[in-house]
Amino acid sequence: MDEELGELGVLKQVEGIMLGNGVVGILAESVNKWERRAPLTPSHCARLLHGGTGVSRIIVQPSTKRIHHDALYEEVGAEISQDLSQCGLILGIKQPKLEMILPDRAYAFFSHTHKAQKENMPLLDKILAERASLFDYELIVGDNGKRLLAFGKFAGRVGMVDFLRGLGQRFLSLGYSTPFLSLGSSYMYPSLAAAKAAVISVGEEIATQGLPLGICPLVFVFTGTGNVCSGAQEIFKLLPHTFVDPSRLSDLHRMDTNQTRHASKRAFQVYGCVVTAQDMVEPKDPTKVFDKADYYAHPEHYNPTFHEKIAPYASVIVNCMYWEKRFPQLLTYKQTQDLMIQGCPLVGIADITYDPITNSYHDDMDGNGVICLAVDILPTEFAKEASQHFGNILSQFVVNLASATDITKLPAHLRRACIAHRGVLTSLYDYIPRMRSSDSEEASENSENSLSNKRKYNISVSLSGHLFDQFLINEALDIIEAAGGTFHLVNCHVGQSAKAVSFSELEVGADDRSVLDQIIDSLTAIAKPTENDRFSNQDSSKISLKLGKVEENGIEMESDSKKKAAVLILGAGRVCQPAAEMLSSFGRPSSSEWYKTLFEDDFECQTDLEVTVGSLYLKDAEQIVEGIPNVNGIQLDVMDQESMCKYISQVDVVISLLPPSCHIIVANACIKLKKHLVTASYVDSSMSMLDDKAKDAGITILGEMGLDPGxxxxxxxxxxxxxxxxxxxxxxxxxxxxxxxxxxxxxxxxxxxxxxxxxxxxxxxxxxxxxxxxxxxxxxxxxxxxxxxxxxxxxxxxxxxxxxxxxxxxxxxxxxxxxxxxxxxxxxxxxxxxxxxxxxxxxxxx
Known part of the structure; x- marks a missing residue:
């Protein structure tokens, strides 16, 4: 990591006022009137000041709108002052005004600068000009690439409560009285628990009194599977509900033709449906099937279908997915107009009212149209709980940041989150200047010059994934330059949320074919981790690579990259079948709720997974795998070392569901063959003794982590x-x-x-x-x-x-x-x- 830090060097105290002097400042939020959150609550400040953490003083800028009053901070020993000049570390939530940036200080907040977002470049320039240091919360991630500091599900929770309130008002303007009318906006409740209690009360009224038949079936369509969607569903599930598969939406409405017969069943509940990218588009080529990696790299190869397959049956669309211009629109103005003319039941897409027939907006609930929820900082509506959740995690990092005098000794997740130090971009973020000078318009204008200056051998390279939050764009560009090749950034779109993927299209050239081949091999290695890090570092390697046609004196050759993995399950007991079913869904689209909850949709459809179930008796194995696609059953005796090693050598990971006494035999074979092992048993002393051998082999052996221990x-x-x-x-x-x-x-x-x-x-x-x-x-x-x-x-x-x-x-x-x-x-x-x-x-x- 020291090499990555480049010019960061050692962070020194200057006149006692720099990162490491133990004095922490908390900014008064200035982004807008609704921002009431705080990075640290009074209770967090108390623990930091009196817990032997190295924080000697905390100075809080006064604020009359912060969820926690100034007096509460004073009671725990913090100081209230506008002047933060004595603070080495200054914390906020959102980006401060430019005039609030002091020279030679360290700042931590959501800066929205690491993806070269144009609107926030003045802030980055100010940081650099004032020789300040900048830590961005969004970049504090674990070794698996997961964000460690965020507001979790609060945006989804708040948005859903607010929308249900708007839904009640909209239905009233249409002539329907519903239980939703009694709900308030999220900020009107003193706590999240109080808001949930209000939604539960609405659900009880629906369950006992029902909904007017004229608005049934009431179908909520959720797009996405991330934290926002999970939070929205958390509130939705407080209502009496049933989830349906996207393919069953039309059936649900066909059943509605006989309202008298089915009304009593449907009027007393609402329906939910979760859709992902595969439900929204289809390949233009009818001979192909949806492939998510290909869709991210080449969305132009897909036609939108959401307006045909999903929207006609939706009463409410709860959009929890990030969108950028290169992807098909979820719903266009014209498509929405057509749906309304056809009598689509759509009532809301999530503070203002839009009339698709006249293409106009209203700020009330009267007239035609659908209600649209568009709130920028939803989590602040539950400011107390959101601040507590956020500060619980941040306070752990403050202990390091407030006392550090040598930045190279900070934990890796904090070092990586440092965008700038003492007025200089750190080496991890030296791509930002390239991004600022290479937007898509410039790329289009300069494309002719690029084509006229082609090297002898050229290839188009499309990269998609977590290019910037995982620093993979740096790695890709360094690979090209280190090999002696050149690149031209033809197109680039940067995802604007933690879960969103980014896309870069490069034209890579070299005067020697072997150099170009070396570049291609190295770039492919980014998308295909080695055996030793495929599983331990999978999350940090979320990148899809598409290689175009190599131009070599008129001869073209096509390359592609797709991951393929294999799993061997040993045993045929009760837990084997559900394990096989779960694994079989990895290589194909899934609508199962548990699948969408446990796994990010980025992994969906990217991996061909081969699953084999081995049992002492072939009949048992065949019975387990019957009806499960992509799963085969074999006869295998683990006491037969030759046979067992043969099958283990052909897979990437082994799952042992055998009796605990057999795990040690399998584990030794996995170490010998350098294959990962998962067991469903606690780690006993015999397995613990294999720790060093497993590490030397570069494999992971994972035991049960439920209860005791867990x-x-x-x-x-x-x-x-x-x-x-x-x-x-x-x-x-x-x-x-x-x-x-x-x-x-x-x-x-x-x-x-x-x-x-x-x-x-x-x-x-x-x-x-x-x-x-x-x-x-x-x-x-x-x-x-x-x-x-x-x-x-x-x-x-x-x-x-x-x-x-x-x-x-x-x-x-x-x-x-x-x-x-x-x-x-x-x-x-x-x-x-x-x-x-x-x-x-x-x-x-x-």
């Missing part, structure tokens, strides 16, 4: 860290877990719900246990574990009769938690309903 560890560390931040010490740690079904579902002799082998659940009762209680270490032999169970009663739940037994070696976690030396009691236990442990012992011993 969620309980995260919750424990959160509480322990909070205590330590307040200079506290943990004297006693007691943790309980257990698979307790609700009483009415505890309908088997063991009063337990099994998601795994019942024999395995009972056999776990033979595990020995060790814990510390009152400073004394206690050991329980495995044969005596059930006998050691004690009664447990919860005052808050007096009707629950529970038993607790110690859970394996608790002392291991004292070291992991960092409290072994301070906690005199450390106990981790498992809960069961009273009397069931005796039954477990009876069944096991019997």
């Amino acid at each position: 969620i309980d560890h995260m919750m424990a560390m959160k509480m322990i860290n909070q205590a330590h931040l307040r200079n506290g010490k943990v004297k006693s740690f007691i943790s309980y877990c257990g698979g307790l079904p609700s009483p009415e579902a505890a309908n088997n002799p063991l009063a337990y719900k099994f998601s795994w082998s019942p024999a395995g659940a009972i056999r776990s009762g033979r595990n020995p246990a060790t814990y510390k209680w009152g400073g004394e270490t206690v050991h329980i032999d495995g044969n005596d574990l059930y006998d050691s169970a004690t009664r447990l009663r919860l005052p808050e739940l007096p009707a629950f009769a529970l038993e607790c037994l110690p859970n394996r070696n608790s002392l291991l976690y004292g070291d992991l938690y960092g409290i072994a030396s301070e906690a005199s009691t450390f106990f981790r236990g498992t809960l069961r309903y009273e009397g069931t442990l005796y039954k477990c012992f009876y069944y096991f011993s019997g």
Whole structure:
């Protein structure tokens, strides 16, 4: 990373007023009257000032509109002053006015400059002129390329509440009274919880009184699968609802022809439908199928279909996708006019009213048209929760930034987020000047000159993906120049949101064919990670590459790049089939809700995934894969080393769903063949001993991370860290877990719900246990574990009769938690309903 920083060098204090002097400033937001958020709340300031973090002072510019009053900051020890000249680090949310930039200071806010956005270049120029440093929140990302600091789902939540309110007003102007009319805008509620309670109340009224038949079926179409869409759906799902597949929308409306028969069913709920790019366009070539990588690289090869397949059946369009001019429009003015003339049920696209028939806008809800929601900074409507969420993460980074005197020693995610240092762009962002001088209009004007100065060998290269937020554009340009080639930026479109991909079309040339081949191979390597980093660094390599035709004395050759991966599943138990079904959907479009929730749509349709299920008995494997596309079943005995290694060598990752005792055999083979391994079991001592070997082989071995260990560890560390931040010490740690079904579902002799082998659940009762209680270490032999169970009663739940037994070696976690030396009691236990442990012992011993 030191080389990437280039001229960054070591950050020095100048006259005691530079990054590292421990004095933090908080700007008064000036972007518009609605911005009430704060980068740090008073509680965050209290922890920073009194938690031994290195922050000595916090100076807050006064603001009468900030969600937290100035007095609250003063109460925790912060200072209120317009003058931030003593601050080495100054924080904001949105970009400040130019006159607020002080010389030789470090700033952190959403600058919107790293993609060379024209409207914010004056701000960047001011930063450079004042020899200031700039850290951009949007660029603080983890090793997997995911943003670490953002406002999450708040935009979607706020937008949906606001739109439902507008929907009620619009329906009233059309002559329909609906429960939506009782909703207010998000900013009218004191909290997110209060807003949700209001939406739930609306849902209860719909469920009991129904919606007017004249507006049914009420269909909400959501575009996208990111955080905004997830937040919008979170609010939508508070209403009585049913989600339908895009292909079923027409069926839903055909069913409506007999309103009398179906009215009672449909009038008491609303419908949701999630659509992605594949539902909005189709290839112009009828012989081809939709390919997302190709669509991003060459959208001109696709025709829009949203206005034909989706929009005619939508009452509401909740657009959560980024759009730029090179892509087909979701709906054109003409298409919207045609839909309204045809009687389309469209009521809203999401503060003003648009009449597509007359192509005019209104600022009220009367007349014809559809309502359109267009709010710039939605998260600020829930300013309190949004600030708390944001500050929880930012305060961790402030600890580093406020005390750093050497920027090269900052964590990598903060070093990468530094756009400029002391008036100089850092090397990661030296593409910005190139971007500023190479917009699409200039490229078009200069294209003839470029063509006339072609090298002997030339090729068109289209790059799409996270080119700028993952710095892949730098890597691509450096590859071309380092090899001795030249490039001309023919076209470039930069995505304007965290999830949006960017696109660059280059004309690459060289006077030697071997040089051009070297460039092509190196660029292809960006799109196709090596075996060792394909899975560990997949998110940071989200790039699609399209190579045009190489011009070589009139001879053309076409190249392309597409990822291909293979997975081997070992075992044929209950969890094997859903695992195979999930993996099979990776290489094809999916409308499943779980798929869209777990995986970003950038991965969809980019990978051909081959899945093989191996079982000791061929019949079991074939039964598992029956009806699942792209999945094959084979007979495989893991005790047959030659056969097992043969199949493992042909795949990229192995998923072992075998009994835990078999994992070590598979793991050793994966290390030998350098293949990644995933298991559905906890990591035991034998697997832990393979850590160094796996690292040397460059592979990942991933065990279960659900509960114990998993969620309980995260919750424990959160509480322990909070205590330590307040200079506290943990004297006693007691943790309980257990698979307790609700009483009415505890309908088997063991009063337990099994998601795994019942024999395995009972056999776990033979595990020995060790814990510390009152400073004394206690050991329980495995044969005596059930006998050691004690009664447990919860005052808050007096009707629950529970038993607790110690859970394996608790002392291991004292070291992991960092409290072994301070906690005199450390106990981790498992809960069961009273009397069931005796039954477990009876069944096991019997």
